[in-house]
Each structure stands twice: as structure tokens, then as C-alpha cells.
Ligand SMILES: NC(=O)C1=CN([C@@H]2O[C@H](COP(=O)(O)OP(=O)(O)OC[C@H]3O[C@@H](n4cnc5c(N)ncnc54)[C@H](O)[C@@H]3O)[C@@H](O)[C@H]2O)C=CC1
């Protein structure tokens with residue numbers, strides 16, 4: 001083991017966490033997985049069972065102490081529970097549940113803590129493409145950012161918006177618009193489905209100014225995200241047809257891959273893309 005290899009602690013042993021751990025285990029990333037934590041002990045044990053090089057299962061406090069970089073891939077609640085302690089301990093933080101930052105006050109506190117403690121916050125592109133272009137375009141004026149997300153009923157089940165409005169997802173026979181609003185409102189309505197809208201807001205013109213549409217489509221076999229951006233640079237659109245994770249149909253496979261790609265970017269000398 002290299003002495004200066006990045007030490008990783010991971011919070012959230014679900015669909016994304018398992019993929020990230022497997023990538024480190026298979027040496028796709030030049031890093032050492034030192035510890036994992038999940039509020040479900042069974043999830044931790046199941047994950048460890050799939051790895052050759054087993055990390056320790058530690059409490060969040062011990063995990064933060066041992067790691068150089070803590071990856072949150074659990075929930076927006078977990079970002080609020082552990083994120084600030086990570087940064088105040090001078091450790092880098094990777095956040096997958098970017099929806100937590102729809103609370104711009106929370107993001108500001110995190111940025112101040114990171115600056116004061118000379119550490120970084122990484123938000124991977126997640127299940128979308130286009131963040132690189134949006135970041136470049138945002139150096140000049142942006143007129144409009146919109147994301148249209150289409151998932152099948154299985155991928156939207158249990159979302160607060162669906163439950164609160166008594167929407168029977170099985171009753172739709174064709175593609176139907178369920179929700180239209182800002183990224184702020186979208187993440188409150190679909191906290192586990194539309195983190196990507198908040199990431200777009202942070203990269204572009206803010207979550208209040210980022211427009212979101214959510215469709216349900218019983219025929220959809222992929223999680224589709226279509227992004228359109230207009231501004232001084234011109235316009236671009238991009239569409240990703242994501243393979244859902246087998247363990248969690250709400251979550252696209254690409255989200256885990258983007259976290260792994262971000263780890264590679266941190267660990268490797270070459271930086272490509274915006
Ligand atoms: N940025 C993006 O593009 C995307 C972000 N996500 C978000 O990433 C996160 C992880 O996604 P998945 O792995 O698919 O979820 P998952 O449901 O498969 O796994 C999450 C795990 O975290 C654990 N957990 C949740 N809250 C916790 C807490 N407060 N403390 C400790 N453990 C906790 C759960 O027990 C579970 O084992 C979710 O918040 C999800 O909404 C998901 C897809 C795309």
C-alpha cells in the first residue's frame with residue numbers, strides 16, 4: 001500500500017455506495033477504502049461481504065477521523081447530519097445527495113467551513129451530462145436552464161409529492177407530466193429522484209431559476225434526463241437515457257460511475273473537462 005494513498009470513508013452502503021466500494025476494491029481508483037458506515041448494520045455487512053479488501057465499519061465520528069475524504073451517498077439528511085463535521089475536521093467531502101443544497105444557507109455554511117479548513121467539497125455530475133458545458137457557459141450570461149426527467153412508476157414510488165397528492169402511479173397508461181416547478185420545489189417533492197436538478201442549479205443560475213419537469217412513463221425502461229441551456233454562448237441540449245441500478249430503480253447507474261470518475265480526477269494528475 002502506498003503511504004500517501006488517499007484514505008476514503010464512505011457513508012451509505014446502498015446502490016451507489018456498493019459500486020464505489022467495488023471500484024476501489026478492483027483498483028479502478030488509486031485510493032484506500034478505510035471505513036464505511038450505514039444506519040443499517042445489515043447493509044454494512046452485506047457490502048463488506050462483497051469486497052476482497054474489507055474496510056472497517058466505524059461510527060461516523062471515527063470514520064471522519066480516519067479518512068482524508070468522506071463520501072456521502074446516503075440521503076440529504078445524512079449531508080446535514082455529518083457534512084459539517086467532515087469539513088470542520090479538515091477532511092474533503094464528496095456529496096451525492098446534492099439535493100441537501102437546495103438550502104442555500106447550508107451550502108454557504110459548508111463552503112465557509114471548507115475555506116476555513118482548507119478542504120474541498122466535491123459534487124459529482126451524478127446521473128446527468130452537461131454540467132461541464134453549463135459551468136463554462138455560466139462564465140457569461142445564462143438565460144434559461146431546464147431539466148425534464150422521465151422515470152417509470154417504479155422509479156418514482158414513495159416520493160412525498162406522489163404520497164401527498166394520492167397519485168396512483170399504476171393508473172398511467174402513457175407518458176404524463178406530474179410536476180413542473182423550480183429545482184427548489186422539485187427536490188422537496190422528489191428528494192430521492194431529482195438531486196441532479198439541484199446540481200444544475202449550483203453549476204448554473206441557482207436552484208430557484210432552474211426549471212424542472214417530471215414525467216411518469218409506464219413504457220420507460222430508462223431514467224431519462226433532458227437538459228437544455230440557453231445563454232450568451234448559444235444553446236445546448238443533452239439527453240441521457242440511464243440504465244437504472246438493479247438494487248434501486250430510482251438511481252441511475254451513471255450516478256455511481258460519476259462518483260468513481262470524480263475520485264479518479266482527484267487521485268490522478270491529468271484533469272480533463274471543465
Ligand atoms: N446526484 C445524483 O445524480 C444522484 C444522487 N442520488 C442520491 O444519492 C444517495 C444514495 O443513493 P442510493 O445509493 O441509490 O440510495 P440507497 O437507498 O440504495 O442507499 C442509501 C443508503 O444510505 C443509508 N442511509 C440513508 N440515510 C442515512 C443516514 N442519515 N445515516 C446513515 N446511513 C443512511 C441507507 O440505510 C441506505 O443503505 C441518495 O440520497 C440519492 O437520492 C441518487 C441518484 C443520483
Ligand SMILES: O=C([O-])CC(=O)C(=O)O
Pocket residue numbers: 126127191192193194195196197223242250251252253255
Ligand atoms: O439517478 C437518477 O436518475 C437521478 C436521481 O435519482 C437523482 O438525481 O436523485
